[in-house]
Every structure is written in C-alpha cells, then in structure tokens.
Amino acid sequence: MSRAKHENSRRRFMKQAVLGAGATAATLGTGAAGLSAAEEEDAPPIRVPAEFETARSASLPDVDFPMTGAQVFARACKEEGVAALFCCPGNYSVIHAISDTGIPTYGGRHEGSLCHAADAFSRVTGEVAATSGTEGPGFTDMICGVAAANAARSPILVLASNKTIFAEDTERGIQDAYQQPTTEGMRKWGKRLITPARVHEYAGYAFRQLRSGVPKPVHLDFPAEIANARFRDASEIEYFYDKTKYRTETKPHPDPRAIDQAVAMLREAERPILVSSNGVFYSKAWDALRRVAERAQIPVVESGATKGQFPADHALSADTAPGALASADLVLLVGQYCMPTQGEFAFGPDTKYIRIDPSAEDIGRNLPIDLGIVSDERAALEALADAVPQMGHDAWVAEVASARAEFEAENAQYYQTGLGYTDAVHPAVIGKELADFLHAGSLPRDRTTIVQGGYGIARYTRRYLRSYRPAQIMNGAYQYGAIGPDVGYTIGVTAAVQQGTGPQADYQGHPVIAITGDAGFGYTGMEMETLSKYRLPAVVIVYNNNAWGTWEGQRNNQVGLPVHLFQENLRYDKLGEALGAHGEYVTKPAEFRPALERAYQVALDESRPSVVNVQAKKEFWLRDQYAPGFLGKIEPGVLSYYH
Amino acid sequence: MYRLLRLCNVVARRLTPEQSLAVVRERLRAYADRGVFRGFSEQSPVAGRHRFRFSWLGTQPLFLHYTPTTGAFVFRNLLPNVASRSPLSRDLRAFVSGRASPRLPAHRRVDRRRARIRCVASRGSASVELVATRNHHEYGVNRVVNLAHEIFLYLQTYQPEYMWENFDAPQE
Numbered sequence: 001m002s003r004a005k006h007e008n009s010r011r012r013f014m015k016q017a018v019l020g021a022g023a024t025a026a027t028l029g030t031g032a033a034g035l036s037a038a039e040e041e042d043a044p045p046i047r048v049p050a051e052f053e054t055a056r057s058a059s060l061p062d063v064d065f066p067m068t069g070a071q072v073f074a075r076a077c078k079e080e081g082v083a084a085l086f087c088c089p090g091n092y093s094v095i096h097a098i099s100d101t102g103i104p105t106y107g108g109r110h111e112g113s114l115c116h117a118a119d120a121f122s123r124v125t126g127e128v129a130a131t132s133g134t135e136g137p138g139f140t141d142m143i144c145g146v147a148a149a150n151a152a153r154s155p156i157l158v159l160a161s162n163k164t165i166f167a168e169d170t171e172r173g174i175q176d177a178y179q180q181p182t183t184e185g186m187r188k189w190g191k192r193l194i195t196p197a198r199v200h201e202y203a204g205y206a207f208r209q210l211r212s213g214v215p216k217p218v219h220l221d222f223p224a225e226i227a228n229a230r231f232r233d234a235s236e237i238e239y240f241y242d243k244t245k246y247r248t249e250t251k252p253h254p255d256p257r258a259i260d261q262a263v264a265m266l267r268e269a270e271r272p273i274l275v276s277s278n279g280v281f282y283s284k285a286w287d288a289l290r291r292v293a294e295r296a297q298i299p300v301v302e303s304g305a306t307k308g309q310f311p312a313d314h315a316l317s318a319d320t321a322p323g324a325l326a327s328a329d330l331v332l333l334v335g336q337y338c339m340p341t342q343g344e345f346a347f348g349p350d351t352k353y354i355r356i357d358p359s360a361e362d363i364g365r366n367l368p369i370d371l372g373i374v375s376d377e378r379a380a381l382e383a384l385a386d387a388v389p390q391m392g393h394d395a396w397v398a399e400v401a402s403a404r405a406e407f408e409a410e411n412a413q414y415y416q417t418g419l420g421y422t423d424a425v426h427p428a429v430i431g432k433e434l435a436d437f438l439h440a441g442s443l444p445r446d447r448t449t450i451v452q453g454g455y456g457i458a459r460y461t462r463r464y465l466r467s468y469r470p471a472q473i474m475n476g477a478y479q480y481g482a483i484g485p486d487v488g489y490t491i492g493v494t495a496a497v498q499q500g501t502g503p504q505a506d507y508q509g510h511p512v513i514a515i516t517g518d519a520g521f522g523y524t525g526m527e528m529e530t531l532s533k534y535r536l537p538a539v540v541i542v543y544n545n546n547a548w549g550t551w552e553g554q555r556n557n558q559v560g561l562p563v564h565l566f567q568e569n570l571r572y573d574k575l576g577e578a579l580g581a582h583g584e585y586v587t588k589p590a591e592f593r594p595a596l597e598r599a600y601q602v603a604l605d606e607s608r609p610s611v612v613n614v615q616a617k618k619e620f621w622l623r624d625q626y627a628p629g630f631l632g633k634i635e636p637g638v639l640s641y642y643h
Numbered sequence: 644m645y646r647l648l649r650l651c652n653v654v655a656r657r658l659t660p661e662q663s664l665a666v667v668r669e670r671l672r673a674y675a676d677r678g679v680f681r682g683f684s685e686q687s688p689v690a691g692r693h694r695f696r697f698s699w700l701g702t703q704p705l706f707l708h709y710t711p712t713t714g715a716f717v718f719r720n721l722l723p724n725v726a727s728r729s730p731l732s733r734d735l736r737a738f739v740s741g742r743a744s745p746r747l748p749a750h751r752r753v754d755r756r757r758a759r760i761r762c763v764a765s766r767g768s769a770s771v772e773l774v775a776t777r778n779h780h781e782y783g784v785n786r787v788v789n790l791a792h793e794i795f796l797y798l799q800t801y802q803p804e805y806m807w808e809n810f811d812a813p814q815e
Binding site for chain 1: 674677678679681699700701748750751785788789792793795796798799800801802803804806807808813814815
C-alpha cells in the first residue's frame with residue numbers, strides 16, 4: 001500500500017474514531033467534541049522516525065580499553081553469540097554497551113512484553129537472547145516473562161540495573177529493590193554483581209549456565225558501581241580470558257550399557273514410540289531423531305515449547321494421532337524437561353519408559369522409569385541410531401496412520417459444523433482456513449513460522465496447524481500458562497525470522513503468523529507499535545469473543561459474571577492501525593481468508609504488521625448450543641502445551 | 644502363589660477364589676511398585692468384596708472393589724456428579740460399551756469372551772464395572788485398569804469442563 005493510501009486510511013480511521021467517540025460520548029451523556037474536519041486533515045501521519053534508519057546504517061563504535069564494566073560485559077555477550085537484546089529504557093550503560101557491539105537490539109513499550117520476546121526468540125532459534133529492564137519497577141515488570149521462560153526452559157539472559165552498593169538498604173532515591181530474591185525458583189542462576197573487577201568473571205558464570213545442561217534463565221543485576229566502573233586495561237579485570245578457558249563445549253555421552261539395554265527393550269516392544277521434546281531442539285538432535293525413528297520404524301510424537309523437530313508429514317509422525325497414544329507399550333522420552341505427572345500424558349498404565357536427559361537428578365521424577373539414560377540428547381540419539389538394528393512395526397505404524405485419519409476426519413467435521421454458524425466466525429473456520437493458507441496453498445508448507453498463542457482458540461488452531469521443520473511452531477505460553485504474552489512473543493519470533501537466526505535461516509525475511517485471544521491481546525497489544533516501528537512483518541490474528549475464556553464456568557453467576565466479560569465488538573484492528581499497523585475486521589466466515597491474504601500481502605509489500613480482528617462469540621464454547629463447543633485436549637502431540 | 648504355580652508348570656485352569664485374589668492383588672501391587680499408583684492399600688473385605696484404595700488419576704483416591712467369587716471388578720464412584728439420566732451418563736455408557744468393539748485393536752479392546760463391561764450412574768456418580776468370565780481374572784484386572792485410563796482420556800478430550808469441575812484440571 002502506498003504512503004498516500006496509508007495516510008488516507010489513517011484519516012479514515014481518525015474520522016471513524018471521532019464518530020465513535022461522539023457516539024460513545026452521547027451514550028454516556030458527556031457530550032464530548034471530537035476533532036474538527038480541519039484538525040483531522042492536518043493530523044500528522046504515523047511515521048517511523050528517521051533515527052531508525054540512521055541507527056541501521058550507523059557504524060558501530062570501536063570499543064576498546066579503557067572500558068567500562070558495562071562494555072566489558074557487553075563484549076563477553078558478543079563473544080558468546082548473544083543473538084538479540086529486547087528491552088525498555090533503563091539499565092542504560094548495559095543496554096547501550098550491548099547495542100554498540102552490534103547485537104540486534106529492540107526497544108518496546110513494556111518490560112514484560114520484551115522479556116516474553118526474548119523467551120520466544122530463544123525458543124525458535126535455540127540461541128541466547130537477552131532482556132533488560134530498569135531497576136525496581138522495570139525489573140518487576142519482567143517477572144511474569146522470567147517465570148514463563150523458566151517453565152519453558154528458555155536460555156534467556158535477564159539483565160537489570162539495581163540500587164547502588166553505596167546506598168544499600170537505605171531507600172535512597174527511588175526504585176530500590178532486592179531483585180535477586182525475586183527470581184529465586186524461576187531461574188537457573190543469578191547474581192547481583194558487587195565487585196567491579198569480577199564483571200568478566202561473572203559473565204563466565206552466566207554463560208556456563210546458559211550454555212550447558214537444561215537451559216533456564218540467568219539473572220544478573222548491575223549496580224551503577226559495576227556498570228560504570230572504568231578499567232584502563234585488562235590487567236585491572238580479574239579472570240579476563242576468553243570462553244575457551246572459562247567453559248567447555250563438550251557434552252555428556254550415554255553409558256554404552258544403557259544404550260544396549262534400550263536396544264533390548266526396543267526389541268521386546270511391539271508398539272514403541274519416541275517423544276521428542278525441548279531437549280531435542282536445544283541439542284539440535286532432529287537428524288539423529290529421524291535416523292532412530294526410520295531405522296527402527298518407531299513413530300514420533302512431539303511435546304515441548306517448540307515444535308517441528310519431526311515433520312508432521314512424515315509417515316512415522318504420531319503428532320496428529322492422539323487416539324493411538326494409549327496403545328504404546330514403550331515410550332522413549334527424549335529431552336522431556338518439563339515432566340508430566342501420571343495421567344497427563346495419554347500413555348497407558350502398562351507403558352514402560354526410557355528417559356533420555358542430561359540431568360541425572362531429574363530422571364525418575366513424576367513418571368516411573370524403566371531405564372534412565374543420562375546424556376546430551378543428540379549424543380544419545382546418535383548412539384541409539386548406531387546401535388539399533390533395522391526393525392519393523394508395520395501393524396503399529398498402521399494403527400498410528402488410522403488414528404491420524406480419524407483425527408483429520410474429526411477436524412473436517414468441526415470445520416463443516418463451524419461454517420454453519422454465520423453470524424460470527426467459528427474457531428474451526430479460523431483454524432482450517434489458516435492452515436489451508438499456510439500449508440495447502442501457494443506458500444511452501446514449511447515457510448511460515450507460527451506463534452501458536454491463545455487458549456480457547458488454540459484448542460482449535462492446534463488441531464489444524466502443522467510444523468514441518470524445526471522451530472516452525474512456537475508453542476504459546478506453555479507450562480507457565482500466562483495469558484497475554486502472545487504479541488510479545490511475536491516480536492521475538494519475527495525478529496528471529498527477520499534475522500534468519502538458527503533454524504530460521506532458510507526462512508529469513510518471511511512474514512510470521514501469530515494467534516491470540518482478545519483477553520491476551522489486552523496484555524501485550526500495545527506492542528503492535530513495536531512491531532510497526534521495527535517493520536516486523538507479523539500477522540496477528542485476534543480471536544475476539546468478547547470475554548475471558550473463564551466466562552463459561554461463571555455464566556450462571558449473575559452478580560460476578562461481568563468480571564469475565566468485555567464490551568462486545570471491540571475494534572482491536574483500529575487499535576493496531578492507531579499504532580501503525582494494518583487492520584482488518586472480520587465478522588463473517590467468508591471474510592476471513594481474504595482478510596488474511598490482504599494482511600499477508602501488507603507484510604510482504606511493506607514489512608508492516610497487521611491485526612486481523614476476527615469477531616467470534618463467547619457462546620461458541622457452549623457445547624449444547626454450538627457444537628462441538630470448547631474442546632478438550634490430550635498430550636503429547638499437536639494438541640499439547642502443558643509439558 | 645500364582646507365580647509359584649506357573650514356575651511348576653502347573654497352571655490351574657480354574658483358580659480358587661483365594662488364588663484369583665492373589666493374582667489380582669499382585670497385579671495391582673505391581674502398578675504401585677512401578678509408581679503408577681500412589682498410596683496403594685487394601686482395606687478389609689466386606690461381604691466377600693475386597694477393596695483397594697490408591698491415588699492415580701486426579702487428586703482424589705480411587706476405590707477398586709473385587710469379588711473373587713464372581714470375577715467382578717468395580718471402580719466404585721469413579722466419576723462424581725454424573726446424574727443417572729444425564730447426557731454425560733448416556734455418553735459414558737456408550738463409550739464404555741464401545742470398548743468391546745471389534746473395530747478396536749486387540750490390545751485396546753475388552754474381549755467379550757473374557758469380560759463384560761458397563762458404566763452405571765447411580766446416586767449422583769458413575770461406577771465402572773467389569774466382570775471377568777470363566778476365571779479370566781488376571782485379564783480382568785488389566786482391562787479394568789486400562790478402561791479407567793481410557794475413560795479419563797475420553798473425558799479430557801470431549802468433556803473438559805467436567806474435568807475442571809470434578810478433577811481440578813486447569814481451565815487454561
């Protein structure tokens with residue numbers, strides 16, 4: 001769309017917004033006046049400041065001794081390959097030092113959203129992303145994001161400024177907080193730096209944690225005495241040496257006897273299945289996984305925070321075969337960091353378990369094991385692929401295929417039923433038509449990275465969306481279950497795809513699709529501005545059913561019910577437009593696909609994000625009125641997001 | 644006792660009630676030993692009915708009653724808040740009886756020649772019953788435990804609201 005058209009659409013929005021405000025004012029009896037026609041015509045267009053282009057083309061400063069503590073730390077981040085920084089203003093010395101190294105840096109509107117962005121970036125790249133907020137309130141704004149990243153086992157580097165050591169325990173100034181205790185239980189490691197000369201040493205501590213074992217957040221606090229310390233030369237810094245000296249890249253390998261025992265168990269099993277989870281992604285073990293599966297003809301089902309390590313169109317994929325899972329007699333859990341309890345995975349009570357995990361201390365937790373293998377996942381799968389003989393499980397594979405067909409038939413039925421509801425857009429229509437657009441149209445099916453957010457809507461979209469390559473789907477809020485991080489996630493995922501980082505390399509520059517609900521959009525919707533200003537081409541689909549998902553359980557509660565409701569027919573698309581994005585409002589099923597195509601075209605042509613506001617109704621969750629209603633789920637597989 | 648008989652290569656075609664009880668007890672305890680059941684215990688029998696208590700699916704304990712003389716296994720009040728003439732009760736009855744369908748693979752099916760199954764809603768809750776025929780008690784205990792598992796999968800898939808309200812399943 002041309003700039004003139006963009007300005008015209010903003011004028012149209014302003015006119016309609018004025019009319020809307022007048023209508024609302026009339027309803028409320030306030031009689032407020034809107035912009036005059038002349039004022040409206042003179043309203044300046046939304047514009048990305050020229051400084052963005054300047055920053056993109058600016059030469060990086062040449063930083064060398066004398067350096068500040070922030071610069072020493074930033075250099076360590078650069079050498080460690082930190083792939084991006086997501087932040088709000090604050091902790092200035094550190095964020096600008098990091099930005100000056102050339103690490104791509106994104107500034108947003110809320111620290112929590114940007115922390116979610118870092119989490120999502122890590123989840124679709126496997127790389128360390130940093131996030132930062134100012135001391136006190138900026139830091140505490142990040143807590144939900146840190147907790148969510150911890151539950152998802154994401155290696156994010158959480159940075160914050162902190163009260164000065166000089167003013168310890170005094171409440172001098174403002175924004176005083178004890179920050180390290182706040183993240184206990186939701187991080188892998190943390191430290192408030194207090195000795196300037198050890199700043200590089202503690203960078204080493206941080207990256208040893210981030211780059212080994214089961215990944216989780218690492219949290220560092222920078223009092224001003226650390227960030228602003230000045231070092232004339234390297235001799236003033238303790239333990240100032242490169243990463244080859246302060247950590248190792250070697251990984252634990254499996255005990256050969258354990259591999260032999262696993263092979264023996266596989267020989268005895270009639271219906272073995274591999275569960276590929278977070279560890280397969282972080283150890284980049286997808287090729288080895290495939291070797292094992294194909295050599296021994298073992299179906300594979302996925303779980304975890306990132307999907308796609310085993311392609312959904314492979315004959316051995318059991319991701320869309322939930323009906324077959326209870327038949328498995330041997331389950332190999334690979335990198336299943338977030339362990340389900342009894343009954344949370346669909347496998348039956350007679351199932352035997354082999355668990356492959358780098359943490360010996362976690363093997364045996366929650367589910368009984370018949371064999372535990374302590375190992376890096378890739379090393380274990382490679383050893384297993386070398387050891388396992390050629391096997392066949394034809395009957396079992398046929399059962400899985402039959403279950404896949406049954407699942408697809410059910411999805412087709414839901415779609416047909418959903419099409420019959422014409423006064424709003426049913427979630428099955430969104431799921432099916434989005435999947436057709438992404439996977440069965442002109443786009444290569446593996447091209448588009450997806451932020452699978454939302455809750456109620458996700459019970460539908462997960463049934464239809466597929467992943468065909470590593471990290472094609474970022475699996476929503478996952479274990480922590482936060483409502484609302486989705487637009488924050490979209491920043492991180494789109495940045496990762498734009499940069500072409502890690503497994504996103506082959507898809508660099510392509511638009512991203514994100515799904516969220518109206519409740520969720522309320523939390524991080526403001527970040528449409530962040531997506532717009534960085535020209536991150538994401539299509540954000542908002543499932544707008546006028547309520548929190550909790551409405552259904554409270555619908556007979558006359559007094560308390562409004563807590564769970566929003567106003568009807570809200571225009572999140574207009575909100576997106578007001579923040580520089582393209583907006584679409586869909587009220588009928590037949591409008592959805594054209595709106596999606598238009599939004600995607602805007603993403604391609606202008607690299608601009610869109611909000612596709614899809615008007616549904618909360619009553620779609622009522623099974624007795626709008627079958628099939630709110631859907632259940634079982635795990636693992638395409639429906640899973642708890643573990 | 645049953646394993647001893649097998650070791651001697653003397654498999655009783657018809658086990659005595661005491662032998663059947665030993666088999667059932669051993670199979671259930673095996674689930675506990677493997678960590679599938681938690682807090683497994685056996686309560687005093689009442690009128691020939693042996694009662695086993697354990698935690699497994701959900702946060703509340705389950706009660707499995709077994710009558711050796713009849714081969715009847717009952718998960719008593721397995722599913723709370725199921726009215727006897729409700730749509731849920733009807734769906735559960737259909738689902739349970741469908742577990743004997745020849746369309747299911749053998750390892751998921753309840754063989755009608757070896758066991759009869761039904762779901763009964765009474766006094767506000769549903770119980771699941773399996774009667775092992777012709778001394779197939781070991782088969783019966785395995786099938787009734789797996790049947791309970793399949794019922795929970797069915798409810799998680801098609802009746803999530805029921806699971807929120809009765810088994811503390813998360814709503815998100």
